[in-house]
Amino acid sequence: MPRSWATDEGKKVKSHESSFFYKEVVFSPEYLFDGDNLRFREIDPANSVGFEYFRIFSGEYGDWVTTDLQVRFPIMIHRKKLFRNASANFNLTNFNLNTDVDRNKMDDTLTTEWRVMYEIHNAYANFKLNDGRSNIKIGHFDVPFGLEPLIDTHPTLLQTQASKNIGFKRDWGFSVNGALPSFDYEVAATLGTGGMEKISREDGSYLLSGRIGTPSSENFQYGFSLLYGRVFPSVFGTGDYLFEEALLRKRVGLDSQYLYRPYLFKVEIAYGKDEDRHVLSSLFEVDYTVPKYQKWQLEAQIKSFINDLEKGGSDDTTMTLGVSYKMTNEVTLRANYIHDFNLRLGGEEDILGFQLYYYGQ
Amino acid sequence: MRKGIGFLVILIILMGGFVCPALAAVGCTLRDPDRDVRRLFPQSTGYKTTFIAIKERGGEKLLKRIEEKLGEGFEPIYETIDVPYAFYTILKQKEIIGYIHGVNQKGEFGGLQLILATDLAGKILSFYCQRITNPESKKYRDPKFTDQFKGLTLADFYFYDPQKGNISDTTNPLSRIKNPGQRNDTDFKAILRGLKKNLIIFDEFIGGNRYDEVYERIKAHGKHH
Numbered sequence: 001m002p003r004s005w006a007t008d009e010g011k012k013v014k015s016h017e018s019s020f021f022y023k024e025v026v027f028s029p030e031y032l033f034d035g036d037n038l039r040f041r042e043i044d045p046a047n048s049v050g051f052e053y054f055r056i057f058s059g060e061y062g063d064w065v066t067t068d069l070q071v072r073f074p075i076m077i078h079r080k081k082l083f084r085n086a087s088a089n090f091n092l093t094n095f096n097l098n099t100d101v102d103r104n105k106m107d108d109t110l111t112t113e114w115r116v117m118y119e120i121h122n123a124y125a126n127f128k129l130n131d132g133r134s135n136i137k138i139g140h141f142d143v144p145f146g147l148e149p150l151i152d153t154h155p156t157l158l159q160t161q162a163s164k165n166i167g168f169k170r171d172w173g174f175s176v177n178g179a180l181p182s183f184d185y186e187v188a189a190t191l192g193t194g195g196m197e198k199i200s201r202e203d204g205s206y207l208l209s210g211r212i213g214t215p216s217s218e219n220f221q222y223g224f225s226l227l228y229g230r231v232f233p234s235v236f237g238t239g240d241y242l243f244e245e246a247l248l249r250k251r252v253g254l255d256s257q258y259l260y261r262p263y264l265f266k267v268e269i270a271y272g273k274d275e276d277r278h279v280l281s282s283l284f285e286v287d288y289t290v291p292k293y294q295k296w297q298l299e300a301q302i303k304s305f306i307n308d309l310e311k312g313g314s315d316d317t318t319m320t321l322g323v324s325y326k327m328t329n330e331v332t333l334r335a336n337y338i339h340d341f342n343l344r345l346g347g348e349e350d351i352l353g354f355q356l357y358y359y360g361q
Numbered sequence: 362m363r364k365g366i367g368f369l370v371i372l373i374i375l376m377g378g379f380v381c382p383a384l385a386a387v388g389c390t391l392r393d394p395d396r397d398v399r400r401l402f403p404q405s406t407g408y409k410t411t412f413i414a415i416k417e418r419g420g421e422k423l424l425k426r427i428e429e430k431l432g433e434g435f436e437p438i439y440e441t442i443d444v445p446y447a448f449y450t451i452l453k454q455k456e457i458i459g460y461i462h463g464v465n466q467k468g469e470f471g472g473l474q475l476i477l478a479t480d481l482a483g484k485i486l487s488f489y490c491q492r493i494t495n496p497e498s499k500k501y502r503d504p505k506f507t508d509q510f511k512g513l514t515l516a517d518f519y520f521y522d523p524q525k526g527n528i529s530d531t532t533n534p535l536s537r538i539k540n541p542g543q544r545n546d547t548d549f550k551a552i553l554r555g556l557k558k559n560l561i562i563f564d565e566f567i568g569g570n571r572y573d574e575v576y577e578r579i580k581a582h583g584k585h586h
Contacts, residue, residue, distance in 0.1 A: 017411040020445060060455050062407025131407075132395025179396040217392040217491050219498060261494055262470040289471040289494075294438055329441040361443065 019055035024072070025358040026050075028157070033350035048072040052122070052359075063128060070122035070154070119196040121154060121170060126177070133178040137188075140172050140195060144186035144211040145225040147255045147268045147283070155357050157336050158322060161281045164305045165251050165270050167233030168194030171207060185212045192231040192246065205230045205246040219260070225253040227272070248275050262289040278309040295326040299336070317341040330360030388444040389463035389474050392491060398451060401478040401487050402459055407452045412445035413566045423565065430561045430576055433523045433554070439465040439472055446562055451478075459486060462563050466555030469547040470494040475555040483560060483568045485513050495548045500541040509538045515560040515572040519579050523554040529579075 026048045031038040050072035057065045124139030142149040148162040148169055162169045173190030192205030206229050213223025230246035251272035258265040266285040273279065285301040299322035307314040322336035334355040341348060391397050398408050415424050424442050428434050435441070449461040463476040474492035479485055488510040490502050500506060513534060520530045526546070528536040540549035564572050 017413050017417075017445075018409070020412055056410045058409045062409050062452050128395075131399065179393050181396070184393070215393050215396065217397075219493075259492070259494060261496055291470050294467060294471060326438060328437070329444065 018058060019053070021054075022052045022359055023361065024048075024050040024052065024155075026072070026155070026355065028353065028355040030354075031352045033352070038352065048074040048119075050119075050121075065128065066126045068122040068124060070120075072119045072121060074117050074119060117197075121196070130178070133180060135177050137175040137177055137186075138173075140170050141175065141188075142169060143171050143190060143207065143209050143227075144175065144177070144188050145209045145227045145251065146211070146223075146253050146270060147257070147266060149186065149211065150213075150216060150221070150223075150255075150257070151266070155332070155359060156324075157334050157353055157355050158285065158299055158301050158320060161268055161270065161283050161303060161305065163233070164281050164316075165249075165253065165272075166207070166209075166227065167231045167247070167249070168196070171195060172199045173207070179215070183212055183214055184216065186210065192229050194232065194234045196234070202232050203230070203246040205232055207231055213255075220256070220258045222254070222256040225251070225255065225270070227251040227253070249273070262291050263287070264289075274307075277307065280304075280306045280309055297324045297326075298322070299324070313342065315342055330358055332357045332359075388439075388446045389465045389476075389491075390447040391449065391461065391463065391476065394449060394461075397461065397476070398449065401461060402451045404453055405451045405458065406454055408461075409450040409452065411448045411450065413448060414443050414445040415562075416443045418566060427558075427561055427565060430519075431523065431554070431558055432521075436467055439467050440558075446566070448563075448567060457481065460563065460567060462559060462567075463491060464555050464559040464562065466551050466558070468494060468551045469545070473548065473551055473555060475552060475559060477556065477559050477563075479560075479563065483514055483563055483571065485510050485560075487511065488556065490552070493548065495542065495544075497542040497544060501548065501552065503541065506538075506541040510556070515557075515564050515568075516575040518553075518557040518560055519572070519576050521553050521557055523550070523557065526550045526553075 028047055029040065031040055033039075050070065052068065052070040054068045055066075056063050057067070120140050122139075122141060124137055124141040126135050126137040128135050143162070143166050145166055146162060147160045148166075151160070153159050153162075153169070171188075171190035171192065172195045173188055175186050175188035175190075177186035178184070187210040188208070190207045190209070191199070191201045192207040193200055193202050207227070208229055209225070209227045211223050211225040214221045228250050229248075231249050232246055249272065251270045253268065253270035255268040256266070264287040266283065266287075268281075268283040270281045271279070281304070283301065283303045285299065288298045290296040290298070299320070301320045301322070302317070303320075304315055304317040307316065318341065319339045320336050322334060324332055324334040326332050332355075334353075334357065336353050338351040338353065339348065340351070394408070394410070398405055415427065419426070421442070424435070444465075447463065450457055451459040451461065459478060459480050461476065461478045463474055466473045466475055471494045472492065473490060473494075476489050476491050477485055478487040488507045490498070490507075493501050495501060517533055517535045520528050520533045521535060522529060530536070535553075540546045542549060560572075564570055
């Protein structure tokens with residue numbers, strides 16, 4: 001047997017080993033099927049460079065706060081066209097929303113020339129309290145509703161329904177969160193604007209949200225979420241808005257994930273109201289890791305959002321087939337084919353998307 | 362715009378400190394650290410989380426040493442030189458009472474996440490699979506199986522050869538642990554390999570290489586791989 005050892009070996013761990021810094025590069029061209037031709041889609045959804053700085057602060061008695069700062073600098077070559085597309089696709093008057101496009105903002109954007117942009121993704125401090133049972137999180141973080149806070153869609157082409165149900169993925173505010181013996185929970189009060197570029201409230205916006213779910217270490221997980229507030233939905237998850245007034249939004253949601261063999265099933269259903277319209281959102285996804293070639297993953301997803309349950313043809317339904325290949329620990333290549341069954345302005349659309357994602361040194 | 366950049370700079374400063382050496386994606390962290398620590402160490406009052414990478418601690422030389430001790434080379438998806446391993450140092454007030462540490466390991470249908478709770482000497486107090494995709498995952502998570510690893514150390518695992526998938530010393534307690542699954546032994550062997558790797562990495566980073574003499578002795582007798 002080995003000789004006896006000092007009991008403070010753990011103190012040899014260096015203080016900087018409680019943090020890490022990643023750099024990120026995203027290149028995601030998209031192409032539209034235009035008859036027999038492929039046409040470059042004049043929207044840059046996520047071409048960007050960025051970084052993430054994660055750090056855990058500890059004292060003599062253990063960890064006391066976890067922080068994360070994740071920022072992207074988008075390269076929006078087609079920013080003006082993005083807004084033209086957005087205004088066309090939103091077709092707001094069709095749904096009798098008691099709101100108008102903020103023309104001044106839009107005109108300003110459409111006449112804006114090149115400028116350096118940034119998007120704040122994570123920017124939070126989670127203070128550990130009561131042995132992890134009731135932590136306090138402050139900053140910009142995932143709104144606790146549905147699948148979004150559980151899965152990291154920051155680097156992926158496939159997205160959840162967060163942008164439809166909430167209007168954005170993350171928001172500024174605070175939350176109480178924790179792990180109890182048989183479930184996790186998070187309840188948040190946030191500003192309701194998404195705030196990727198600044199901390200602001202608009203037109204009395206606010207958002208209350210919460211999720212309770214089974215532990216994330218289980219193969220079968222499920223959760224229940226609630227959301228209520230006046231929000232400013234952003235455009236395609238950017239830091240830009242088209243509305244002049246906040247939108248009253250209510251949701252109740254169920255989500256589930258099931259890991260079985262090489263399959264990961266994801267389901268998310270939410271029902272609620274946008275102003276006086278009853279809406280229904282659903283998502284079903286299957287991810288398949290190829291057992292013999294585990295660098296490869298195949299994905300299939302169907303998403304549907306019915307904008308008005310009382311009005312036919314008001315749904316936005318897409319099917320996505322995707323493939324991803326992990327080239328190295330730092331580089332992932334992705335491709336997907338999206339079929340949009342029912343555009344807001346009628347008709348169908350086919351999109352081919354590609355992504356090179358680097359996350360590392 | 363200036364206001365915005367200023368806001369961002371202030372935010373970065375508020376996030377604190379300096380930027381550590383770059384690391385790639387984290388290897389295997391606890392999904393529910395607070396819950397797990399309370400369950401595995403009920404007497405604990407807190408824990409410290411640290412991330413340690415082979416690249417940072419010893420580079421290629423250390424990687425080769427770890428592979429040699431493991432008896433097999435690292436594979437490129439789950440085991441790269443720059444993957445930081447998460448270690449949870451368990452405290453009772455200011456006193457260290459144990460550790461929790463995990464590794465990713467290639468399994469039959471995808472990645473396994475194998476978590477160990479050990480005492481200060483690296484003796485296993487508890488083992489569980491945080492992630493396992495096997496259709497018989499219940500059997501691999503059953504305490505009847507996982508409890509058999511309690512009390513084992515790296516000294517025992519040095520008798521396990523991951524390339525051959527066998528244990529060179531039949532008197533070793535590790536040889537008494539049988540595959541609980543009925544389908545095949547792919548994930549069982551992956552678990553043994555992953556646990557051996559986990560204990561080697563712990564011994565290198567935290568344990569102070571206390572089992573090196575055992576390894577050298579086994580190697581000298583030709584019982585290792």
